[in-house]
Amino acid sequence: MRTHYCGELNSGLIGQEVILCGWVHRRRDHGGVIFIDLRDREGLIQVVLDPDRAEVFALAEQARSEYVLRIEGRVRPRPEGTVNKDLPTGEVEVLGTGLTILNAAETPPFQLDTHSADTSEEVRLRYRYVDLRRPEMQERLRVRSRVTRVMRNFLDDHGFLDIETPILTKSTPEGARDYLVPSRTHPGEFFALPQSPQLFKQLLMMSGMDRYYQVARCFRDEDLRADRQPEFTQLDIEVSFMTEDALTGLMEEMIRRLFKEVLDTDLPNPFPRLTYAEAMRRFGSDKPDLRVPLELIDVGDLMVDVDFKVFSGPAQDPKGRVVALCLPKGGDLTRREIDEYTKFVGIYGAKGLA
Template sequence: MRTHYCGDLNGSHDGQEVVLCGWVHRRRDHGGVIFVDLRDRDGLVQVVFDPDRAEIFARAEQVRSEFVLRVKGRVRPRPEGTVNPDLPTGEIEVLGLELEILNAAATPPIQLESHVADASEEVRLRYRYLDLRRPEMQARLRTRSQVSRVMRRFLDEHGFLDIETPILTKSTPEGARDYLVPSRTHPGEFFALPQSPQLFKQLLMMSGMDRYYQVARCFRDEDLRADRQPEFTQLDIEASFVDEETLMGLMESMIRTLFEEVNGETLPNPFPRMTYAEAMRRYGSDRPDLRVALELIDVADLMDGVDFKVFAGPAQDPEGRVAALRLPGGGSLTRKEIDGYTQFVGIYGAKGLAYIKVNEWSSKGREGLQSPILKFLPDATVEGIMARTGAEDGDLIFFGADKARVVNESIGALRVKLGEDRGLMAEGWHPLWVVDFPMFEHDPNADRWVALHHPFTAPKEEQLDSLSSDPGSCLSRAYDMVLNGTEVGGGSIRIHREAVQRQVFELLKISDEQAEERFGFLLQALKFGCPPHGGIAFGLDRLVMLMTGAQSIRDVMAFPKTQTAACLLTDAPSAVDEAQLKELALRLRQRG
């Protein structure tokens, strides 16, 4: 039906007759001449209809926004003074010679000819097929396709095989909640949708496939955030006979190639590395945003003996932390602004936000400081804080004092927010590998160890002997790739010995019976010559979100769900009729 896409036309097509198909982006009537901006997935081109062709002109007068047209016309340069430098096709226009209205359109509930910042997300999701017509959204999905294509090509060229794994699988509850699928042929029993292809890709390594990848759809029934969805896409990768250095180096090369080819940007070579312990100490996060130079500084030893329980309590608590955060030039913050940041850290469980304004420390010493907490701090403590933080006149020092988890989360989030609010974010991309994660963390409520990543992550070889005697000190062979404060990929070297896997299950209080019930097929496979292997999974949605500058992964997915895991477009989830339930041997009952 067409010879060219609208966005493909340029000066080289001058004089050519072309046939275009697309939607009316905008129609303008200027002094008897009708201009139509015709849009398809590749861009816009201006089509001109003049009154000399009366029949075609009359048809063009009927055209409205989002009508579907087929136009035959001749490419010509735009008249002098009308060139649009902001449009790739802005040097030319198409003189309409024939016009066919393929379909009319009702007035859309979304204004597609401009940015729809004023349209609610609910309206955009309900009419997603219209929202996706916007050039901004089409550009993002084109980028998504290109990202997938570049990564696939890289892996193909490095000997990886594209292998699909099952969608209907076994429920192995050891993380987020599974989405369950009732079986009609096995009444009372259920499949689960995969949270990841983790076990199957390990089985592929045991099968001798050596190098595997898959663009995999994954499902997790969990609470949602801007970068979470109940169904999402990850690039899943596994390789045999590799160690951390080999795999991390290969994945780093893939991401550098991706940014060069898609965004035309060069990432550092090599990526910096940081241990989990250092990341938590300096930034309060295992996915630190290195664009912000601010760091958390431990001052618990300076607070240990002060007559101020807010500080002394956490300082003396083995699970507590007292940290300072110096904000250069922060002395200009008003009390209202400080109160706003106090409310902000409250979101993360902080009970307050102490501070010291450094007005004239250099000339007046203690008298040049301003703070409600100064009366509780002896001179030696104040001098220690000033020396350790390196604070100067005009600065402000914030403090977090609580359980280490609360301090890390609240002050760690505060440093990023201050970076955003105060213009302290460096430009560009700042990737990072975070390594040496703890193997386990203790859940005090359940009084048990839980795997920090997942129970198939291998411990450091040199710590195998202390795995049972001192699990809290064991480090795993896990690694996360972080980009501008977002974890874009996470992986590990896996356990490849049955005895070690059973030992880890025992530490996690997974009984032998439970281990056989949930993971018996894996344990069986480990007996038959499993090679050392490891892998990683990249969140494709998150990567594309970062690369396109979108604010949410919903803006880089064709048909996302809402914050309540609903699809407004199709009205899913929805009720099913009694006959379907009967087939599945199910009966509904009211909650509560």
């Protein structure tokens, strides 16, 4: 059906006959010569169709955006001055000698070569199959695939077994509500979808499967929030006969390899470590984002004798705390913005803000 992906063509293939399949990303008619940018998951290639081959040219005239084509042709260098340095395949083009329209297409609901922010999310989700054709969306799927592959390879190399656990199970007392699935064979009874494979991991450890992992699907019947969603995927791991430090070191090594192989980013060895007490004292959170340089500074000793009881009270209380956050350009905040931040920090237990 095809010999190459569009994005694979380069100067090393000049002179070769190729067969390509893909979508019409863009079509241009330049004075009797038709140019088609053909797109597949690996990228774009420019296809040139001359009127010398009347039948092929007539089909090319019918092609429109998002038509699915099969094109036969010969790879050749682009004419001098027309090389596209922004395109990996920009040094070559394909002179089309055969064309088949595999599928016609209606006019797309939005342009695929525009930024996703220019199209409403509602429209993108309604036409998800079109949205997923965007290069940025396809790259995200490729990154996810590479992440999963690197993790699997690393864990396989370190003696972990990839074991699949059941999806239909019993309800377990965890942090959120379970999704329930009615049983046809047992009227009035229900299966629960697992929030995580916790029970099965423990069974596997007791059974002697001392290193287990699974890229597991998890389900939680709760309202959508910034850090919660109804279903998600997590890397699930359980081990026996391993110390906490050994397991932590192994996971750090896996994350370092993951960032290096997927993003070509070097992470420190070892990772920086904070005690719970230090994290709470400096950031007020047990999972601080260390990319944010803002830290809490204790000023209780300065507030003990002030007349403002809102500050002096907590400063004198052994369980109280008064801290300052040095905010760049904080002096530019309006009173309204400060009041909104005061409401916001109340969500996390702060008694006040000034």
